[in-house]
Amino acid sequence: MQKRWNIRKYNDELRRKIYELSNILNIKPLTAALLINRGIDEEEKARTFLFPKIDDLHDPFLLKDADKATARILKAISRREKVLIWGDYDVDGTTGTVLLRKALKYLGLDVDFHIPHRIHDGYGIRRDRLEQIKKDGYTLVISTDTGSTALEAGQWANENGLDLIVTDHHKLDKDQERPFFALVNPNQHDCPYPNKHLAGVGVAFKIAQAVLSRANYAQKSKVISELLELTALGTIADIMELAGENRTIVALGLQNLSDTRQVGLRALMEIAGCLDEIDSYRVGFQIAPRINAAGRLADASEVIELFETESYEKALNLARGLDTKNRERQKLQETAVNEAIRMVEKEKQNNKVLVVASPDWHRGIVGLVAARLVERFYRPSVAISISEGVAYGSARSPDWFDISEGLAACADVLTKWGGHSKAAGFTLPEKDICSLESIINAYALRRFAEELFVPTIEIEAAVKFSTIDFQLYVELRKMEPFGLGNPRPLFVTRSVHLADKPYVLKDKHLKLVLRDADGYKHWAIWWNGVEKLEEKGIDVCKLESSAIDVAYRLDTRDFGSQIKIQLLIEDIRIS
Template sequence: MEKRWSIKDEVDEDLILQLSQAINVDEILAKLLIQRKVTNFDDAKTYFRPALDHLHDPFIMKDMDKAVKRLLSAIRNGEKIMIYGDYDVDGTTSVALVYSFLRHYYQNLEFYIPDRYKEGYGISMEGIEFAHDAGCHLIISLDCGVKAVTKIAQAKKMGIDFIVCDHHTPGSELPVAAACLDPKREDCEYPEKELSGCGVGFKFMQAFCRTMNYPEEELYNYLDLVAVSIASDIVPITGENRVLAAFGLEKLNRDPRTGLKSIIQIANMEHREFLISDIVFKIGPRINAAGRIESGRDAVELLISEDKSLAEKMSQDINVCNETRKDLDRLTTQEALDLIDASEEMKAQKATVLFKPDWHKGVIGIVASRLTDSYYRPTVILTQSQGMATGSARSVDGFDLYKAIESCSDLLVNFGGHMYAAGLTMQIEKIPEFTRRFNKYVEENILPEQLIPQIEIDADIMLRDITPKFFRILKQFTPYGPGNMKPVFITRRVVDYGTSKLVGKDRDHVKLELIEEGSATIMQGIGFGMGKYIKQIKSGDYFDICYTIEENVFNGNTSIQLMIKDMRFPYSV
């Protein structure tokens, strides 16, 4: 599929020169830093040397004093407290952190994860009734609750208070809770607006520590959970999140908690340095699989376990769930692709809406993402659940999916989400009309360029610029993630050194050795799935490459390698 190469806006040359001189780095690196809003020496020191004393005072968050006061009251009165969280990675890590940490100081605790299929997302009446029957008078909700106005009011009538810890955008009305911690509240002045749900729970426990004069170092031992939540929930890795992610990764690499260590072992990831991408693709999906296939409670049990043999058994069970999830994912994705391929009308459309009643609800979000990648257009995947059509939607860069779904809101029982991802429910008989209107809205509002995948490029450089010092400093840009993505570069007019070749079991990858005019530098690269270009590469003509720069370790030797994202052949005769 053709890709758009979009080079970021130019940066002021004087500012580049000033920063380059101030911190003694290459001007290319200075440009990359300015793109990341690092513009002076102090910014650079904070960026390259994140420290735990850079964390904000938790009491800046609106209602934090009320939250701590209500928690202390519950502890002093011996009340039973329920820790309640969603079934995804952010929710289960949040519950694991708060439950495990509080358990060191107070034992009368319960935790609860709603059933994905029977209760759905967020606060459920089943959960509130469970708390009531268990004698709980306080529920701490994590990664959910800020929109549960009616249910929290009902809980209040049943004698149950809520401390809400959420990071989603509130509605027009806040719940009547003992405290409502959410940095996205309009009246909240907390500087970091993009904390994960687990991050909000961490700040709550930080405030609890400061009030009780407990050593915060004990709380820092739970930062591996925070890092897993930050990576898996795709929140920006900037500001306070960058500090939490950096120290969480350090904990994950040095001394992960028992449950995470067992996941690392079963995923065959021991003896390597973990990156945010490893959490996203290896650790997070295994934790998520429990809630998709069985129960999110299993994930919490694993994450709070301190028994090595028990954790190993639970991680094996969760790994089985993940394998089942992958099988369902592959099967459903192929079925969906076959439905599109069998219809010329569907292939020609600018959006995809598919419904099959027996698709597994736990994988339709993943399938929507895969179809969006395959056809690069807004996609809605629906299945049947409790007599209704329920589904997930995903968008493409720059297109507001939420508005497209909102335009069909009169056909929906409920919906929610944001610009790039959403969930929706409707009566099954409304699917044809929804499909027609959703397709019509996309047809009328999407721009032609939004239907072409975009590669955002940071800088245009020469191969000779990639020196060991350049790469050594570039490695310190980690941890990468939203708001601080791995830099992507273009180099123009490169040519095969004569030794590039096809590699891989099916010879569909290409191992490159490239040079450029006026330089003796030979740079190695790998292009996965790019074996189709071998004839043009070997022709001797110049071509352009777009890539990231990686460290390649092979047989104990370390070298710099280009990870090719795309190639263009504009100079072929």
């Protein structure tokens, strides 16, 4: 599929501001331009952005019900009550679970936890489980990342003397009374908390921050630094916006992760091959998939065990187990994605929202299938696993489509649903899949212009290869963490030629040496470049003989004797 390139242009007034900021901060004009593109147009804003600090975090008591939740938790600590953390099986939920257990353990209270099994238990808080928890003598349950819609379970807990504190970040489908002891969710309509983009673990972190503060814990700063590592992990993995407070959380957490003392995290980083260098990309694509593999295919409780063990040998064994599960997940995903692509190409190419379903797909990988369809076809996508008449779906969407609102339009046929703007999950009867497809496509046709369905890449600057050097790379690293709200900068260099024959890696990736019009050369890698060339109808011979425009991001590669800049190709077109 051909992509539309939006290349940012800079007028004279903007250029003046760029050079002014460049001189004030003693940085390259290109780096100054990138900051201004993100609204960082003054020295004070730039220093806050580039050098985040713990004092930049918001007061946790701005969260509605945070004061009430904190008082109840401190009461449980003082009375030595039986407390249980109810988490979720993804990275956001498991890191939130570990974080709350660690914080309360520092305050002298050992608490138990429950992570539902994706297949056997499903998502969210269940009344029957709460009934057993009450029988087992627990008096307080604290949830993290389990949604805010367990109204029946909450009502039962409220009526039977089991206090339920719900900490969550998902959008609320209706403005109605929630029968929980406390609901801490920044997306409540009357919550004044300024950051509406906290991850589930981010909300758990704010509660831990509040409890440690009210308890006057002597080593609060040390504990907060440790908890930020887990918060950064879950925030990146859940693809939350990395601006404002979230940027501070992730930046500080990544700084600590590079020298973490948490043996489980260190072991996982070793197995994932990122002990020497850790950033948002490596967390998102090397660490997070291994953690998620447990909850996708088996029992996520082993993630809790990994993060809480004090034995490095045991941690390495657990991390190797996650690595094995991740490889199994990759095989299942590849098969399902190929089937889903064939379904779309056969009969759904003209649909605005892609809906695919199969009884052969593992329920734990349908979200990944939907994400790959978005990447391939640039359409909101829904992938469904069918079992015994029930359809278990996961939905993903491009930036411009709020998938949770799309599902809200289908509420009449859904049994249960929840999520946020880019990712959501649901269940419905198998017989209603066609109705879901019809309703959500009609919704998209009514609401969105045709041009939005054309894939677009936003290019921040057209540059010459001579501009690309280590000083620029180092300055860009200071702009980390990259992600939603702070994208990794994308550049274009025009009229580039191949300086050598392309090298094919693993039959699908392309390794290239590129030379621009001034004779400057850079190594480049194009992941899945073979397939992407075929989609464009360009063969390798034409690539070798043509001048091309290359859109790319910057990375480095160790060539043994030295480290060199490497271009990560996003797209190409014939000049």
